[in-house]
Amino acid sequence: MRFRPLGGSGALVTEFCLGTMTFGTETDEQEAHRVLDEFVDAGGNFIDTADVYSDGASEEIIGSWLARRGRTDDLVIATKVRFSMGDNPNQQGLSARWIKHEVENSLRRLRLDHVDLYQAHCWDPLTPLEETLAAFDDLVHAGKVRYVGASNFMGWQLQRAALLTRMHGWPRIVTLQPQYNLLAREIEWELVPVCLEEGIGLLPWSPLGGGWLSGKYRPDERPTGATRLGDDPNRGVEAYDKRNTERTWRILGEVERIARDRGSGMTFAHVALNWLRRRPAMTSVILGVRNLAQLRENLGALEWELTDEEVRALDEVSDPGSPYPKAFIDEASERRRAALNG
Numbered sequence: 306m307r308f309r310p311l312g313g314s315g316a317l318v319t320e321f322c323l324g325t326m327t328f329g330t331e332t333d334e335q336e337a338h339r340v341l342d343e344f345v346d347a348g349g350n351f352i353d354t355a356d357v358y359s360d361g362a363s364e365e366i367i368g369s370w371l372a373r374r375g376r377t378d379d380l381v382i383a384t385k386v387r388f389s390m391g392d393n394p395n396q397q398g399l400s401a402r403w404i405k406h407e408v409e410n411s412l413r414r415l416r417l418d419h420v421d422l423y424q425a426h427c428w429d430p431l432t433p434l435e436e437t438l439a440a441f442d443d444l445v446h447a448g449k450v451r452y453v454g455a456s457n458f459m460g461w462q463l464q465r466a467a468l469l470t471r472m473h474g475w476p477r478i479v480t481l482q483p484q485y486n487l488l489a490r491e492i493e494w495e496l497v498p499v500c501l502e503e504g505i506g507l508l509p510w511s512p513l514g515g516g517w518l519s520g521k522y523r524p525d526e527r528p529t530g531a532t533r534l535g536d537d538p539n540r541g542v543e544a545y546d547k548r549n550t551e552r553t554w555r556i557l558g559e560v561e562r563i564a565r566d567r568g569s570g571m572t573f574a575h576v577a578l579n580w581l582r583r584r585p586a587m588t589s590v591i592l593g594v595r596n597l598a599q600l601r602e603n604l605g606a607l608e609w610e611l612t613d614e615e616v617r618a619l620d621e622v623s624d625p626g627s628p629y630p631k632a633f634i635d636e637a638s639e640r641r642r643a644a645l646n647g
Contacts, residue, residue, distance in 0.1 A: 306348035306607060309588050311381065312479030312506030314452050316421065318351040318381050320582055321604070322508060324593035325354045329362025331595045337366045338373070339597050345380070347604050351589055353482075353508070355385035355426055356411050364414035372416050384411050385456060385482075387426035399429035401440035408449055424454040424482060428462050435469060442475040454508070456482035460495030467503040478505055480588060485509035487518055487556050487577055487623045488548065494631050497586055506588030512581050513574055517548055519602075520561065520573035524554055552623075559622040563615050571609055578606035580619050 308317040323344045328337040341352070354363045364384060371377055386407050389397040397403065412418065423444060425437060444450040453476050455463060463481060470477045481500055483492045485507065500507055513519050522545070557573070564571045582590050594600045611619075627635060 308350075310506065311422065311452060312454070312588055313477060313504035314479045316381060316452065318589050319349045320587075320589055321349055321607070322351040322353050322383075322589040322591045323349055323600075324510065324591040325352065325363045325367060326358045326593055327363075327595045328354070328366045329359030334366050334369065336596055338370050340594060340600050341367070341370050343597060343600055344604075347607075350379060351381045351383070353383040353422075353591055354415075355388075355424075356390055356407055356414075357385075357388040357426070360390070361410070361414050364411055368414050368416035377417065381421045382415065382417065383422035383424060383454070384415070384420050385424040385426035386411070387429060399425055399432045399437040399440075401436050401443075404437065404440040405443070408444055412449065419449050419451060421451045422454055422480065423450040423452075424456050424480070425458075427457040428459065434462075434466060435473075438466065438469055438473070438475050442473075445476045452476065452479045454478060454480035454482065456508075456510075458483075458496075460499055463496060463505070464499045464503070467499070467505070478503070480506045480508050482508040482510055482591070484511050485581065485584070486512050486514045487560070487580060487619060488514040488553060490623060490625045493625075494627065497584075500586040505586065507584070507586045508589055508591055509581060509587075510591045510593065512590050512592070513577055513603075514548070517553065517557070518560065518573055518577035520557065522548075524549065556619075556623045559618055563611070563618070567609070570605070572602065572605070574602055575606040575609050576611070576615075576619075578603060579609055579611045580616060582606075583611070583616060 306319040306321060309320055310316070311318045323341065325337070332340065352367060354367055356364060358364070386404055387397065387399055390407065395403060408423065411420065423441065429437065441450065441453040445453070455466060455478055458466070458481065463478070466478050469475070481496065483496060485492055486509065499505065516522070560573050560576045563576050564573055578590060581587070592600065592603045594603060
């Protein structure tokens with residue numbers, strides 16, 4: 306597995322990151338430990354979790370695995386803070402009070418004295434951004450956190466965070482964790498340009514669109530059985546009724562064509578993951594798996610590389626278009642560039 310810089314930092318992480326949202330609910334501790342062992346044996350060094358995953362159980366499972374393993378210096382461990390961890394209204398958000406309290410809980414569950422990457426899990430409209438970033442600065446200076454990142458921010462929010470850290474000399478935002486895949490490319494309108502401008506690395510979640518890009522689903526056939534949408538067809542951003550569109554099936558048709566033409570074991574997932582890991586500003590693709598079989602399937606993508614022609618075909622079929630003002634600006638920019646040639 307190849308290494309890439311962790312955004313604008315000097316730390317190196319593998320091009321695939323193990324996401325652990327299912328640990329403690331859909332994945333029991335024994336299976337989770339097997340998944341962690343296999344990921345590291347395959348060369349992976351980057352593990353992502355969050356305090357809210359299974360109400361802290363994900364962090365606890367990783368902590369028990371780390372204690373059994375007996376070393377952490379070869380791993381990069383990331384976690385997140387923001388969502389509710391109790392009935393008290395102060396047990397959530399990005400206030401300095403909650404961040405400094407909850408980082409201690411995460412460290413206790415993980416059985417660590419520091420985490421490598423601490424991320425704001427989502428924008429908090431009730432807390433001044435300056436308060437959040439200053440709290441992160443305190444954690445870095447206290448040695449509890451090495452780097453800081455964001456997740457689920459809009460373009461202007463991420464740009465403002467980058468400017469504030471530069472203005473105050475606070476630790477820079479090194480990564481952004483957004484939803485990003487062939488079916489969900491909206492971050493390319495504003496967030497990707499901010500990341501490229503500010504040296505922020507992408508850590509996309511849901512790279513297979515909640516199973517859509519693994520070829521599990523079919524038009525006019527609501528999912529059943531042991532799949533994410535089989536358990537709950539209305540689950541989150543990948544809900545069947547939201548994704549069951551003509552554009553989705555066009556994209557899946559092209560993914561299927563490429564996988565079929567390649568043959569020799571290339572799957573839908575291999576195509577989708579290979580497309581994503583070549584995108585601009587990419588640091589590491591988060592593999593969210595429920596079991597060892599899914600991990601092995603996803604890691605198989607490392608054996609393949611898409612051709613430039615295949616990438617262009619996927620770009621074209623999945624192009625989400627451009628809303629105003631991006632489309633207006635792009636058109637005006639093309640006319641402006643054309644003036645260079647007379």
